[in-house]
Amino acid sequence: MADIVDTAVNAGSFNTLVAAVKAANLVDTLKGAGPFTVFAPTDEAFAKLPKGTVDALLNDIPQLTKILTYHVVSGKVLSKDVVKLKSATTVEGTDVKIDASNGVKINDATVTTPDVATDNGVIHVIDTVLIPA
Numbered sequence: 001m002a003d004i005v006d007t008a009v010n011a012g013s014f015n016t017l018v019a020a021v022k023a024a025n026l027v028d029t030l031k032g033a034g035p036f037t038v039f040a041p042t043d044e045a046f047a048k049l050p051k052g053t054v055d056a057l058l059n060d061i062p063q064l065t066k067i068l069t070y071h072v073v074s075g076k077v078l079s080k081d082v083v084k085l086k087s088a089t090t091v092e093g094t095d096v097k098i099d100a101s102n103g104v105k106i107n108d109a110t111v112t113t114p115d116v117a118t119d120n121g122v123i124h125v126i127d128t129v130l131i132p133a
Helices: 004-012 016-025 043-047 051-060 059-070
Strands: 038-041 072-074 085-089 095-099 108-119 121-126
Touching: 004 016, 004 038, 004 108, 004 121, 016 038, 016 043, 016 051, 016 059, 038 108, 051 095
Parallel strands: 038 121
Antiparallel strands: 038 072, 085 095, 108 121
């Protein structure tokens, strides 16, 4: 099995996320032992951001790092566990809201593909980029 970064690269639908992770120097962290739970926005999710946002973030590494770490929770949290939670504390330090009443939503993002297994954790694919308050 591949780690979180290689799994995202191999999927082919996370090119923007992978570029952002590289720009923020988080590759080694996300290839580390973990385990990590990553709420991974697709390229389509990044495309929904206002025009120029991604380029601006790639030039503001502290803000980019804050946003990326807001998509990561320490530990391996599978969907069967996520549905029992109301919130989770991210690596960034603040919480995301979890609503499992109709599918699973993380803040305003819908989980489109849960439980993508990796060597060092799990990826839940989401349709919207999470922005910390």
